[in-house]
Amino acid sequence: MIPKPVSVVATGGKFDLTDQTDIYIQDESAELKQIGQYLADKLNPSTGLGLEVKPTTDAPAPGNIYLSLSGSDSELGDEGYQLTITDKLISLSANKPAGLFHGIQTIRQLLPAQVEMTSKQKGPWEIATGTIRDYPTYGYRGSMLDVARHFFGVDDLKNLIDQMAYYKMNVMHLHLSDDQGWRIEIKSWPNLTAHGGKTEVGGGEGGFYTQEQYSDIVKYAQDRFITIIPEIDMPGHTNAASASYPELNGNGKTADLYTGTEVGFSTLATKKEVTYKFIDDVIRELAALTPGEYLHIGGDESHATKIEDYIPFMNRVQDMVVAHGKKVLAWDEIALATVKPNTVVQYWAKAENAIKGVAQGAKVLMSPAKNAYLDMQYDSTSTYGLHWAAYIEVDKGYNWDPANLVPEIKKENITGIEAPLWSETVGERKEAEYLIFPRLLGYAEIGWTPAELRNWDDYKIRLANHGERMKAMNINFYPSKLVQWDVKKEK
Numbered sequence: 001m002i003p004k005p006v007s008v009v010a011t012g013g014k015f016d017l018t019d020q021t022d023i024y025i026q027d028e029s030a031e032l033k034q035i036g037q038y039l040a041d042k043l044n045p046s047t048g049l050g051l052e053v054k055p056t057t058d059a060p061a062p063g064n065i066y067l068s069l070s071g072s073d074s075e076l077g078d079e080g081y082q083l084t085i086t087d088k089l090i091s092l093s094a095n096k097p098a099g100l101f102h103g104i105q106t107i108r109q110l111l112p113a114q115v116e117m118t119s120k121q122k123g124p125w126e127i128a129t130g131t132i133r134d135y136p137t138y139g140y141r142g143s144m145l146d147v148a149r150h151f152f153g154v155d156d157l158k159n160l161i162d163q164m165a166y167y168k169m170n171v172m173h174l175h176l177s178d179d180q181g182w183r184i185e186i187k188s189w190p191n192l193t194a195h196g197g198k199t200e201v202g203g204g205e206g207g208f209y210t211q212e213q214y215s216d217i218v219k220y221a222q223d224r225f226i227t228i229i230p231e232i233d234m235p236g237h238t239n240a241a242s243a244s245y246p247e248l249n250g251n252g253k254t255a256d257l258y259t260g261t262e263v264g265f266s267t268l269a270t271k272k273e274v275t276y277k278f279i280d281d282v283i284r285e286l287a288a289l290t291p292g293e294y295l296h297i298g299g300d301e302s303h304a305t306k307i308e309d310y311i312p313f314m315n316r317v318q319d320m321v322v323a324h325g326k327k328v329l330a331w332d333e334i335a336l337a338t339v340k341p342n343t344v345v346q347y348w349a350k351a352e353n354a355i356k357g358v359a360q361g362a363k364v365l366m367s368p369a370k371n372a373y374l375d376m377q378y379d380s381t382s383t384y385g386l387h388w389a390a391y392i393e394v395d396k397g398y399n400w401d402p403a404n405l406v407p408e409i410k411k412e413n414i415t416g417i418e419a420p421l422w423s424e425t426v427g428e429r430k431e432a433e434y435l436i437f438p439r440l441l442g443y444a445e446i447g448w449t450p451a452e453l454r455n456w457d458d459y460k461i462r463l464a465n466h467g468e469r470m471k472a473m474n475i476n477f478y479p480s481k482l483v484q485w486d487v488k489k490e491k
């Protein structure tokens with residue numbers, strides 16, 4: 001299982017899923033019904049067992065699966081679950097629906113790998129008996145996709161959302177704007193997408209999400225207990241915006257659409273009121289599309305913005321986000337400005353910035369480029385990726401502890417972990433998957449499993465077993481030589 005559960009007690013028996021098995025949910029709750037249906041939809045194509053979701057007021061008869069909300073098992077928190085499997089019943093309970101959803105991922109992982117195929121496979125469909133009690137170490141377990149350097153369509157995002165859900169991740173951060181493209185429709189500034197969305201790195205056709213499509217992604221993620229955090233990067237990384245509305249440009253040049261991969265050359269005009277009118281409109285429309293708490297305002301690599309302009313800019317934009325009812329996430333450079341209450345600092349490059357954030361009372365989201373960047377090459381022979389921060393082999397990506405990386409950043413200062421995929425070198429789903437997998441599984445485990453239960457030697461065996469699962473899910477993962485993918489025995 002990945003991530004490794006907090007506690008597993010095996011009892012040595014087995015439960016058989018048969019064509020008599022159904023998924024019973026406690027009462028007529030729409031949310032439980034949807035979670036039960038997610039499990040049925042995942043299991044039915046491969047098993048052909050025709051599991052149905054049925055409401056019940058009592059524990060069901062032997063041979064079934066039972067999902068219930070228990071209320072107040074405080075150790076489990078909002079996302080934990082208890083899974084009790086006997087030879088008669090699979091019983092999953094949690095305080096909240098999110099816990100049930102995470103628990104059904106465990107049920108899937110306890111079944112043979114072929115259960116993940118979308119065509120009918122032969123059984124038997126046995127699950128080992130025992131009890132699992134499980135809950136996350138960090139509340140924020142995320143990944144980021146840069147859809148600005150290369151655009152990825154709605155189906156690509158949905159696919160990744162399901163893959164993240166399988167590993168109990170709960171946040172997807174979308175980097176929606178950069179020098180090379182603006183990817184979200186803003187109705188009050190239509191040229192952002194009409195012009196600024198037209199290309200991408202390498203000169204491809206780019207693209208953007210209409211607000212309707214974006215809401216569809218948000219809903220799809222929400223149904224999988226994943227929060228989407230939208231990012232509009234500013235005041236740098238704004239060439240696409242300036243190319244669409246020249247009055248926003250702060251570097252004195254005429255901005256053309258850009259298809260290269262340099263960073264740090266663009267800036268908004270931080271001293272013009274029109275810039276703040278623009279930002280206020282963007283934040284307002286984005287906040288209305290966002291049920292989640294956070295909006296990400298970037299703030300990284302603003303090399304073309306003078307520091308004396310950067311500081312008041314970041315301070316003012318934070319207040320604007322708060323005025324629209326949201327909290328701020330920003331890259332670690334924001335700590336050079338005033339970190340307002342509730343703003344979370346995303347550590348990617350400079351520990352001293354993150355430490356400055358902590359000193360101002362902020363929480364830190366851990367995305368250290370040397371450890372957690374999905375766009376770093378595995379080694380010098382990797383086809384895709386960059387290596388400005390490090391080469392990150394699968395063991396290196398796994399073998400670190402967010403609470404133990406920077407002495408001044410302690411567990412209580414950390415909201416969680418996020419692994420970003422920057423897309424300068426990848427534009428197709430399969431290319432992106434090659435960088436994301438299998439490292440994402442390690443980041444999921446770092447976010448979920450207590451540090452004292454994690455070690456590489458144990459993990460690499462579990463990861464090897466997930467090779468078959470990733471194949472069954474048609475994931476184009478990097479077959480690291482550090483892992484013995486052909487070993488079949490489940491652990």
Ligand code: TNX
Nearest residue numbers: 263300301331348375386422
């Ligand atoms: C740095 S990470 C960036 C991105 C690049 C990335 C490539 C960060 C906040 N800024 O603009 O895409 O490196 O690895």
